[in-house]
Amino acid sequence: MLFYTVMKPLVQVALRVFFRQLEVRNPKRLQVPGPLLIVGNHPNTLMDPLVVAVNRRDPIAFLAKSTFFQNPILKAIMESGNSIPIYRRQDVETGAEKLTPEQLAAQNEAIFGRCYDYFDRRGTIMIFPEGTSVQERRLRPLKTGAARIALGAEARRNFQMGLQILPLGINYFDPQRFRSDAFLNPGPTIRVADYADLYRQDPEAAADALTEEIRQRLEVRLVITRDAAEDELSQQVERTFGSHLNPDDDPTTLYDNFQLSRTVQQGILYFEQHAPARLAEVREQLSAYLSELRQLGLTDEALESGRQRPGTRLSRAAKATLRLVLGFPVYLYGAINNYLPYKLPSMVARRATKDAEFVAPIMLVTGMLTFSLAYVLQTMLVHHFTQDWRWTTLYALSLAPTGFYALSYWNNLETRVHRLRALRLFRREPARTAGLLRQRGHILQLLGEARAAYLAARTAQRA
Incomplete structure (x- = not known):
């Protein structure tokens, strides 16, 4: 016990x-x-x-x-x-x-x-x-x-x-x-x-x-797919266009995400039986679209943000840049103090096992050890040089919050980089951008029509 x-x-x-x-x-x-x-x-x-x-x-x-x-x-x-x-x-x-x-x-x-x-x-x-x-x-x-x-x-x-x-x-x-x-x-x-x-x-x-x-x-309490191909398609749909298929999603709960995942998977089964040509078209178009985004180093969210009006775009870019500039010192402090204990768990897990299902628990246990040891040793080192418990206490209390901030900052920075790439593409290759947006619009149309057809069929079955 x-x-x-x-x-x-x-x-x-x-x-x-x-x-x-x-x-x-x-x-x-x-x-x-x-x-x-x-x-x-x-x-x-x-x-x-x-x-x-x-x-x-x-x-x-x-x-x-x-x-x-x-x-x-x-x-x-x-x-x-x-x-x-x-x-x-x-x-x-x-x-x-x-x-x-x-x-x-x-x-x-x-x-x-x-x-x-x-x-x-x-x-x-x-x-x-x-x-x-x-x-x-x-x-x-x-x-x-x-x-x-x-x-x-x-x-x-x-x-x-x-x-x-x-x-x-x-x-x-x-x-x-x-x-x-x-x-x-x-x-x-x-x-x-x-x-x-x-x-x-x-x-x-x-x-x-x-x-x-x-x-x-x-x-009925799980998201279940039959094979890797079906799982890949359903996750591509969920992660790329989930917000469009489920516009009323509540970000404070995971239940909506779970329901969306189950609905997408059930929709795949339905169209496989009743409209396989439509399913094949969605699979082909989505795969080609995501492949081109990867080649360009873009995300769907970044491409969509590039469609905003220039004034709105400029205002958002200025605010985001200002936040990144002002937050950089805190990011640097948090990254320096947390980088090693943060990186070690994933390195240990990847070396310790090739079984995907063991990676997360190894990372968890290793992370408990690395962060605990690192924080203790770093705090002792600060006290050794300052000989002041007030500064030592403030330093110790700052480690975890600034570590989380550094992770959030990095994620925001990646998002900003993707958006800058999208803006550059809009300026330098307008024809290619227009083609990508048409492709994206066509996929959304296909998914919207498929969603309406599936929901109508399910309603008819219940009636």
Whole structure:
């Protein structure tokens, strides 16, 4: 329980820094009292349990694959985080800890017993029934282990325990990038006792039926694409023209972004069946447009800003330039003091793993260490030279705010550079710019028509 007594507050701060927004939809659902089994998708390895644990008041025990417990250091970390090993056939047949089928069954039977005892104490357990973590917008086939644990625990108490299952969709909008967004989408709970009659007749059928209900509950709380090509198209549409497709988007919530992502994906499926030629045209036009923007070092937002009236353009450019000039000293101060601890986590993560789903948790843990050590050492160094605690305290308090300012300044500077490139293109190559704008307008027209056709078809289906 070391995680909950010592580490949880630190991880809460680290996650608030790592993610630009970490939003929980219907947060009361995540506080349902135990006994409770939380089941979620698993796109981001160790990051997934962390984002759930810091958002639930009661402690959670996590079922994790046994390979995490083979390294002594990692084992100590996992056990301090209240994790329970689960033994999978593929791990014990190929890993360092080889077990016979009988030993494997006995190990997992003992683990099931630990879970039953935990539920008896009205505890909360989380399991990822996909059985593996892959950083894709998918929901892989679910194993029946979660359902079998829940049904076994209730059966032991004649289905009078009151155990509930909470389906939890975990959505990352750009999981490998610092200051991206994460959206937790818990659903209504499932009463395990509702499966009592079926379980008494056929335990296997009950486990299959409960697993299927979990799958259905998870699917509606996730953005799911079928393959890389579909995922690429949907993300191109969302990131480039999302504000045009969803003009009423509320920037204070991620739910609108989630709804847009699901609508785009469902629209792709609809046009693939009913108007494949229209879908192919959108894909072709969008790919060509984005390719040309990349060649020119532009963004769609910068190109659109270049269409404003010269007077408006000049006024905005003057204000932006003034802010950049006045803010440069603060940016430089923040960048110098934060550059090394900021860069090291990504460098370590890229060298430590080639698996995309491990990058974010490694960056998080490394960042906690680098920033903590850097801030302490830099503060000690300042005190050594000044011998004045007032200046030392002011310096220490300035580190984090100026670091965030430096990151924001850099992002604004990149935006300004893209806009200057767009203005230069407008002046030097008006014919090429006009062609790009026509291409952009044509894509927006295609997307607008597709959106109207899709919404009309969906309305007709509901009627």
